[in-house]
Amino acid sequence: MPTILLTGATGYIASHTWLSLLSSGFEVLGVDDFSNSSPLVLDRLRELCGTRPVFERLDVTDRVAMHALFARHRIDAVVHFAAFKAVGDSTARPLAYYRNNVGGLLSVCDVMQANGCKRIVFSSSATVYGDPPSLPIREDSPLAATNPYGQTKLMGETMLRDLGAADAAWQTGCLRYFNPVGAHESGRIGEDPRGTPNNLMPFVAQVAVGRRPHLSVFGRDWPTIDGTGVRDYIHVCDLADGHVAALRRLLDTAGCFTVNLGTGQGNSVLEVVNAYARASGREVPVQFAPRRPGDIAACYADPLLAQQLLCWRAKHDLARMCADSWRWQSLNPEGFQ
């Protein structure tokens, strides 16, 4: 079976993808520098898959280490997850984002090219659509990054598009994630944000488990069903399976593609809060607060292209996302320890 290199392998989405790849029969080699994840993820993966994960600690911007890695392993394709991902942080530390996200991808592609490995799946984001003119969002919707994080994702996509145009041997898949949530059904791996969570579901989870007193709901006057922001939440295990489908396509079919990975379904903040309260049996107190700068009213995918190109579609509903998030949160109230 092909060997897949995962960068940023101990992160939230990557660790779930690691399990999906192993259960689909792929060999996996993971690398991470643990700048935003815990080494304990490796113990949990070992427990879940019954074998020791093949892993090396390294920073993808370290080209010497990356060349040495390629010299030691036969690598058939790369899934490049390693990146910083907090929108607010990116506006405060833009250079760190350009260095890590753009510089990291450049380093990975340079080393791949030098070693004759030309298949890559890239973690992009629905953030590349900015404030979309119409919904649901198709892949040909206008692109407009509104912060440095979004810019780094757009630049990454552009780099891969240009690479595919220059050399038909390159096969690239850009996956525009909508809002990944939930956790593996075992409750052994999940999202473990450092400090105060930026994103809705991990914040709600910490309120439900008693780590925080209430959720601040950012805005109740958006033009949506109940005045709160609407997003396309997708179960992280569905997203992980989307990566397996993307790799299968790259291994089978020449060319490059860019697809949305979403459910096509939008849910408001209050719908998420209510679903979480039902799944957990806990109260989730809310306080209404002003709109968060840079937020948009609604964002949800047209998932048709991924269905057509990858034969993939999301299977899990919001109730399941909340139930799995809650299992992870309640079994690991302080995250990986």
Ligand code: UFG
């Ligand atoms: N929200 C709250 N309170 C909170 C956190 C979030 O009300 O404490 C609201 C937001 O205002 C928004 C919704 O919950 O309406 C979702 O917010 P998230 O921060 O969870 O997600 P975003 O859609 O804003 O952003 C996420 C990622 C980005 C990514 C984008 C892609 O954080 O990295 O999805 O669409 F680019």
